Amino acid sequence: MYTYTTVREIADSLNLEILNEGNLDLKIDIPNIYQIGYELVGFLDKDSDELNRYINICSLKESRFMATFSKERKEKVISEYMALDFPALIFSKDAIIAEEFYYYAKKYNKNILLSNEKASVTVRKLKFFLSRALSIEEEYEDYSLMEIHGVGVLMTGYSNARKGVMIELLERGHRMITDKNLVIRRIGENDLLGYNGKKKVKLGHFYLEDIQNGSVDVTDHFGVKSTRIEKKINILIVLEEWKEKEFYDRLGLDTQYETFVGEKIQKFVIPVRKGRNLAVIIETAALSFRLKRMGHNTPLEFLNKSQEIIQKKKKEREENMNTNSLAVTKLINEFDLEVKYGRDKVTSTYIKSSNVYRPSLSLIGFFDLIEEVSNIGIQIFSKMEFNFLEKLCPTERINNLKKFLSFDIPMIVLTEDANAPDYFFELVQKSGHILAIAPYKKSSQIIANFNNYLDSFFSETISVHGVLVELFGFGVLLTGKSGIGKSETALELIHRGHRLIADDMVKFYRDTQGDIVGKSAELPFFMEIRGLGIIDIKTLYGMSSVRLSKRLDMIIELKALDNSDYMSAPTTHLYEDVLGKPIKKRILEISSGRNAAAMVEVMVMDYMSGLLGQK
Incomplete structure (x- = not known):
């Protein structure tokens, strides 16, 4: 409904001094203010x-301008202006008020007020004041309003x-703020304010009602x-019972809205089912809203x-690139290598082997081993290689190097002090x-770092549907049918201080120590x-909430x-094979009232105690 205020209420609320009392009970039903200006030069839009209808304001600037007028001009301007139908004229405390304003205010029964x-x-x-007093408001049943991370969340x-x-x-x-009897008031241009229109007040107490036919004193x-x-x-959160065949937004690209008092607010439809921690999800919705308001979509x-990755893979297919090869530029960027020669080739040259070599026997002219390798790996030169070369006669040294450099070597790397x-x-x-040139002095350090990186790239991999998280230093893969609550459980674990590695699709490979390592398949x-x-x-x-x-x-x-089997003992000795390695497995049964994250x-703590020999 629309509301109104009066000049008297404005004067009382803003503590304005009444210089001339006209009709203080004039109704004001429009929340706009007008600071006079054009009227001082005789331009009067009498129908505006x-x-x-607007409250008019006159400040020091306008009054000083009028002070430059001749008496006749001032008389004419003020008399024509004061004859209009504006409800009140407010002077700022530093304004110079001409006597003519008093005269014509009395003549036309005008309200003149002075601000402090x-x-x-x-x-x-x-x-x-006007935005509050002249707002539109409506009452809504079966809505709750809370403040979460500074965000007003309507639910x-x-x-239940x-x-x-x-x-x-x-x-x-x-x-x-309220759990029922919500009143939403539209204030300003597009803001909605919510409060309890029928709040039970007992010494300022707030209540959650209809809890087991009673109420909870929140205060x-x-x-x-x-x-x-x-x-x-x-934002608005709509909770609804999970429907197996219902489509629920998983991307968030199509923003939904709902209208209240003529203003739209963003809506999230959250399905409710076993294992979903709604509090964490609603908190995340509030944080996401704040993030979006900061400019992050x-x-x-x-x-x-995703489109960039798709285009990149499409380009690789069009160029018939071997997917089992690594562009040299990636290794350069990963280890911050300084390219001395061949910069124009780093994007078109590919590493096809995880092997990293020191030339050793090749420098004395023995090339049988390097000739037998179909994909020659990266070659590392350190001080030792050059000290050895200095012991050879110049002709042998140059010939051996020329022969060595005739092979298809993807990249040669020097140690920092070579x-x-x-x-x-x-x-x-x-x-x-x-x-x-690498930023390392020891060739062993370069080889170890390169080997770890290249082994992870060239090793056999599998992709698993699930969520990989780190709890108490252990890598834990959450699996289960689609919709069982893997991501929601992981979200609460992150909220509890644990870390996310990958969601939805986890890529596993075997590292140089034989461990199975997981990472995000594409977008971490x-x-x-x-x-x-x-x-x-x-x-x-x-x-601190993520790791690669x-x-x-x-x-x-x-x-x-x-x-039917709720009394059965949990199976504790299950294992699942991942890339040839048995991984300890447990079954967690989800039901209402069970906190899956806890x-x-x-x-995981039980698993830890087993490793410590406490079981």
Whole structure:
């Protein structure tokens, strides 16, 4: 409904002095203010709302300008202006008020008020007052409103689940405005303010009602910091019972809205089912809203990065590139190598072997081994190689190097302190090979680092549908049927301080120590949450909440609880083969009332105790 205020209420609220009292009970039904200007030079738009319906303001600037007028001109301008139908004229405290204003105010029965603030402050306070006093408001049943991470979150649907999640959110330190009898008021141009229109007040107490046919005194249970009178509404959460055949947004690209009092707010439809921690999901929705307001559109960023990967793979297919090869430029970027020669070839030259060699026997003229290798690996030169070359006669030295450089070597790397002689640089430059300098002094360090990187790239890999997280230093893979709650469980674990490695599709490979290591198949640190879409964990929770890869120590499969077998003892000696290595596996049965994240933590701690010999 539309509301109105009066000149009297404005004067009382802003503590304005009444210089001339006209009709103080004039109704004001438009929240706009007009600072006079053109009228001072005789331009009067007599039919405009500004001069007939708006509160008018006159500041020091306008009054000083009028002070330069002749008496006749001032008389004419003020008399014509004061004859208009504006409800009131407010002077700022520093304005110079001409006597003519008093005369014509009495003549035309005009309200003239004086502020005790400068014009800018008066305008700001008046706008704020009018936006509240003249707002449109409506009452809505079956809606709850909370403040979560500073975001006004409106919730509706699935009443039982909603009451429960509100209690958990209160326990997490968030604040309640109302759980029913919501009144939404539109203030300003496009802001919505929510409050309880029929709030039970008993010494300022707030209540959660209809909890087991009773109510919970939120103020008593959680303290005064857990409540607030009103809050600007930012997003709407609609809770609904999970429907197996229903499509739920997993990307977040198609933003949904719902209209309240003529204003749209973003809507998230969150399906409720066993194993989903709604409090964490709603908290994440609030954080995502804040992130979007800061200019980050996570779903769009995810889509753009996905398109880049698709285009890159398409280009590789068109160029018939061997997928089992690594561009030299990637190794250069990974280890910050300084390219001395062959920079124009780094993107078109590919490494096809994980082997990293020191030339050794090749420098004395024995090339049988290098000739037998179909894919020659990277060659490392250090001080030792050049010290050895200096012991050879010049002819033998040059001939052996020329023969060595005639092979198809993807890249030659020098240690930082190799101190290569000029003849070596000349021969390499003539051969057209890529020559780079590593920021390491020991060749063993270069070889170890290169081997780890190349072995992980060239090793056999598999992709598994699940979520890989790090708990207490252990890599844990959460698996289970689609929709069982893997991502939601991982999200709560992240909220508890654990770390995400990969969501949805995890790529595993065997490293040089024989361990199975998992990482994100393509785009790291993104998660898909049904109802919210794509979220960026690194941006929402910080760098400490993610890592690029992790050794796999344990698999936990999430399954719906079989009520017919709920008394059975858990199976503790299961293993699953991953790339030829047996990995410890546990089954976690999901049901209402069981906190899946807490159960996962307990299972991992139980695994830890077994390793420590405490079982």
